Amino acid sequence: MTGSHTLVETEARVSHRLSHMTLDFEAMAVTHNLFRAASAVRNHLERNVLSESGLSWTAFVVLWVTWIWEPVETRVVALESGISKATLTGVLSTLEKLDFAVRTRSPEDGRRVLVTLTDAGRALMEELFPAFNLQEVDLVSHVPVENRTELATMLRQLISYTEQA
Numbered sequence: 001m002t003g004s005h006t007l008v009e010t011e012a013r014v015s016h017r018l019s020h021m022t023l024d025f026e027a028m029a030v031t032h033n034l035f036r037a038a039s040a041v042r043n044h045l046e047r048n049v050l051s052e053s054g055l056s057w058t059a060f061v062v063l064w065v066t067w068i069w070e071p072v073e074t075r076v077v078a079l080e081s082g083i084s085k086a087t088l089t090g091v092l093s094t095l096e097k098l099d100f101a102v103r104t105r106s107p108e109d110g111r112r113v114l115v116t117l118t119d120a121g122r123a124l125m126e127e128l129f130p131a132f133n134l135q136e137v138d139l140v141s142h143v144p145v146e147n148r149t150e151l152a153t154m155l156r157q158l159i160s161y162t163e164q165a
Contacts, residue, residue, distance in 0.1 A: 007036065034158070041139060049132045053124065054098075058083060060128075062091050063117065066101060067125045071114040074103070100124060 005013070011029065018025075046057050055063070058081065065080045066072055078088040092115065095101040100121035106112035117125070143151060 007033070034155075044139065045132065045135055048135050049128065053128055055128075056091075058087065059091050059095060060132075062088065062095065062115075063100060063121060063125055064129075066115050066117055067122065070116045071104075072116075073106070074113045074115055077115055095121070 010032075014028070014032075015025065042057050050057065050060050061081045062077055062083075065077050069076065069080070074085065074088060074092070078085045081088065083091070092101060092103060096103065098120075099118050101115055101117055103113050103115055106114050140148060
Protein backbone atom coordinates (compact mmCIF):
# COMPACT_ATOMS: atom_id res chain seq x y z
CA MET A 1 0.00 0.00 0.00
CA THR A 2 1.44 3.40 -0.96
CA GLY A 3 -0.83 5.51 1.23
CA SER A 4 -3.00 5.06 4.30
CA HIS A 5 -5.94 3.80 2.24
CA THR A 6 -6.19 0.59 0.24
CA LEU A 7 -6.70 0.64 -3.50
CA VAL A 8 -10.30 -0.54 -3.07
CA GLU A 9 -11.03 2.18 -0.49
CA THR A 10 -9.49 4.85 -2.71
CA GLU A 11 -11.38 3.80 -5.83
CA ALA A 12 -14.67 3.66 -3.92
CA ARG A 13 -14.10 7.12 -2.43
CA VAL A 14 -13.16 8.62 -5.79
CA SER A 15 -16.21 7.07 -7.42
CA HIS A 16 -18.45 8.47 -4.69
CA ARG A 17 -16.82 11.93 -4.65
CA LEU A 18 -16.87 12.35 -8.43
CA SER A 19 -20.09 10.49 -9.31
CA HIS A 20 -21.84 13.73 -10.28
CA MET A 21 -19.24 14.46 -12.99
CA THR A 22 -19.10 13.13 -16.53
CA LEU A 23 -15.64 11.60 -16.55
CA ASP A 24 -13.85 8.65 -18.10
CA PHE A 25 -13.39 6.64 -14.91
CA GLU A 26 -11.62 3.83 -16.73
CA ALA A 27 -8.94 6.19 -18.07
CA MET A 28 -8.61 7.64 -14.60
CA ALA A 29 -8.25 4.16 -13.10
CA VAL A 30 -5.54 3.21 -15.61
CA THR A 31 -3.44 6.32 -15.00
CA HIS A 32 -4.00 6.35 -11.24
CA ASN A 33 -3.18 2.66 -10.90
CA LEU A 34 -0.13 3.06 -13.12
CA PHE A 35 1.15 5.81 -10.83
CA ARG A 36 0.26 3.86 -7.70
CA ALA A 37 1.94 0.71 -9.05
CA ALA A 38 5.10 2.64 -9.98
CA SER A 39 5.26 4.17 -6.50
CA ALA A 40 4.68 0.79 -4.83
CA VAL A 41 7.37 -0.90 -6.95
CA ARG A 42 9.84 1.93 -6.27
CA ASN A 43 9.18 1.77 -2.51
CA HIS A 44 9.52 -2.01 -2.52
CA LEU A 45 12.85 -1.90 -4.35
CA GLU A 46 14.19 0.87 -2.12
CA ARG A 47 13.28 -1.14 1.02
CA ASN A 48 14.40 -4.55 -0.20
CA VAL A 49 17.49 -3.80 -2.28
CA LEU A 50 18.73 -0.23 -2.22
CA SER A 51 18.54 0.44 1.52
CA GLU A 52 21.28 -2.13 2.14
CA SER A 53 23.68 -0.15 -0.05
CA GLY A 54 22.58 3.23 1.31
CA LEU A 55 21.37 4.39 -2.08
CA SER A 56 18.24 6.39 -2.74
CA TRP A 57 16.09 5.52 -5.75
CA THR A 58 17.37 8.59 -7.56
CA ALA A 59 21.03 7.75 -6.88
CA PHE A 60 20.46 4.22 -8.15
CA VAL A 61 18.79 5.47 -11.34
CA VAL A 62 21.70 7.89 -11.95
CA LEU A 63 24.17 5.03 -11.45
CA TRP A 64 22.12 2.81 -13.78
CA VAL A 65 21.94 5.40 -16.57
CA THR A 66 25.65 6.12 -16.24
CA TRP A 67 26.51 2.41 -16.15
CA ILE A 68 24.57 1.76 -19.35
CA TRP A 69 25.67 4.85 -21.34
CA GLU A 70 29.05 5.89 -19.92
CA PRO A 71 30.68 8.16 -20.60
CA VAL A 72 27.50 10.20 -20.69
CA GLU A 73 26.76 13.92 -20.55
CA THR A 74 25.11 15.25 -17.42
CA ARG A 75 22.20 16.64 -19.43
CA VAL A 76 21.51 13.13 -20.78
CA VAL A 77 21.76 11.59 -17.30
CA ALA A 78 19.24 14.12 -15.98
CA LEU A 79 16.88 13.55 -18.91
CA GLU A 80 17.11 9.73 -18.80
CA SER A 81 16.74 9.73 -14.99
CA GLY A 82 13.71 12.02 -15.08
CA ILE A 83 15.28 14.58 -12.75
CA SER A 84 16.33 18.21 -12.99
CA LYS A 85 19.93 19.23 -13.61
CA ALA A 86 19.95 20.81 -10.13
CA THR A 87 18.88 17.52 -8.52
CA LEU A 88 21.48 15.68 -10.58
CA THR A 89 24.21 18.01 -9.31
CA GLY A 90 23.43 17.06 -5.71
CA VAL A 91 23.15 13.35 -6.49
CA LEU A 92 26.46 13.36 -8.39
CA SER A 93 28.16 15.19 -5.52
CA THR A 94 27.03 12.41 -3.19
CA LEU A 95 28.07 9.67 -5.62
CA GLU A 96 31.48 11.31 -6.01
CA LYS A 97 31.93 11.45 -2.23
CA LEU A 98 31.11 7.73 -2.10
CA ASP A 99 33.67 7.16 -4.90
CA PHE A 100 31.04 5.68 -7.26
CA ALA A 101 31.14 8.29 -10.04
CA VAL A 102 33.28 11.11 -11.44
CA ARG A 103 32.57 14.16 -13.54
CA THR A 104 35.01 15.37 -16.17
CA ARG A 105 34.96 18.01 -18.87
CA SER A 106 34.30 16.77 -22.39
CA PRO A 107 37.50 16.81 -24.46
CA GLU A 108 35.44 17.93 -27.50
CA ASP A 109 33.60 20.74 -25.74
CA GLY A 110 34.76 22.02 -22.35
CA ARG A 111 31.28 23.34 -21.58
CA ARG A 112 29.92 19.82 -21.44
CA VAL A 113 30.39 17.58 -18.42
CA LEU A 114 30.69 13.82 -18.72
CA VAL A 115 29.89 11.28 -16.04
CA THR A 116 31.58 7.91 -15.68
CA LEU A 117 31.53 5.31 -12.95
CA THR A 118 34.61 4.57 -10.92
CA ASP A 119 35.78 0.99 -10.55
CA ALA A 120 33.95 0.98 -7.19
CA GLY A 121 30.76 2.23 -8.89
CA ARG A 122 30.95 -0.45 -11.56
CA ALA A 123 31.61 -3.13 -8.91
CA LEU A 124 28.60 -1.88 -6.93
CA MET A 125 26.32 -2.11 -9.97
CA GLU A 126 27.67 -5.57 -10.88
CA GLU A 127 26.84 -6.72 -7.35
CA LEU A 128 23.65 -4.74 -6.79
CA PHE A 129 21.84 -5.24 -10.07
CA PRO A 130 21.40 -9.02 -9.82
CA ALA A 131 19.76 -8.53 -6.38
CA PHE A 132 17.62 -5.76 -7.87
CA ASN A 133 16.60 -8.07 -10.71
CA LEU A 134 15.64 -10.84 -8.28
CA GLN A 135 13.17 -8.43 -6.72
CA GLU A 136 11.90 -7.50 -10.20
CA VAL A 137 11.34 -11.22 -10.85
CA ASP A 138 9.47 -11.54 -7.55
CA LEU A 139 7.26 -8.54 -8.31
CA VAL A 140 6.44 -9.73 -11.82
CA SER A 141 5.72 -13.25 -10.56
CA HIS A 142 2.33 -11.92 -9.49
CA VAL A 143 1.44 -11.19 -13.12
CA PRO A 144 0.45 -14.32 -15.07
CA VAL A 145 3.21 -15.39 -17.47
CA GLU A 146 0.87 -15.20 -20.44
CA ASN A 147 0.12 -11.51 -19.71
CA ARG A 148 3.66 -10.18 -19.15
CA THR A 149 4.58 -9.49 -22.77
CA GLU A 150 1.25 -7.77 -23.37
CA LEU A 151 1.65 -5.67 -20.20
CA ALA A 152 5.18 -4.64 -21.19
CA THR A 153 3.91 -3.73 -24.68
CA MET A 154 1.05 -1.62 -23.29
CA LEU A 155 3.43 0.21 -20.94
CA ARG A 156 5.81 0.89 -23.85
CA GLN A 157 2.86 2.34 -25.80
CA LEU A 158 2.04 4.72 -22.94
CA ILE A 159 5.69 5.72 -22.62
CA SER A 160 6.05 6.28 -26.37
CA TYR A 161 2.94 8.46 -26.46
CA THR A 162 3.98 10.60 -23.50
CA GLU A 163 7.53 11.01 -24.80
CA GLN A 164 6.18 12.34 -28.11
CA ALA A 165 3.43 14.52 -26.65
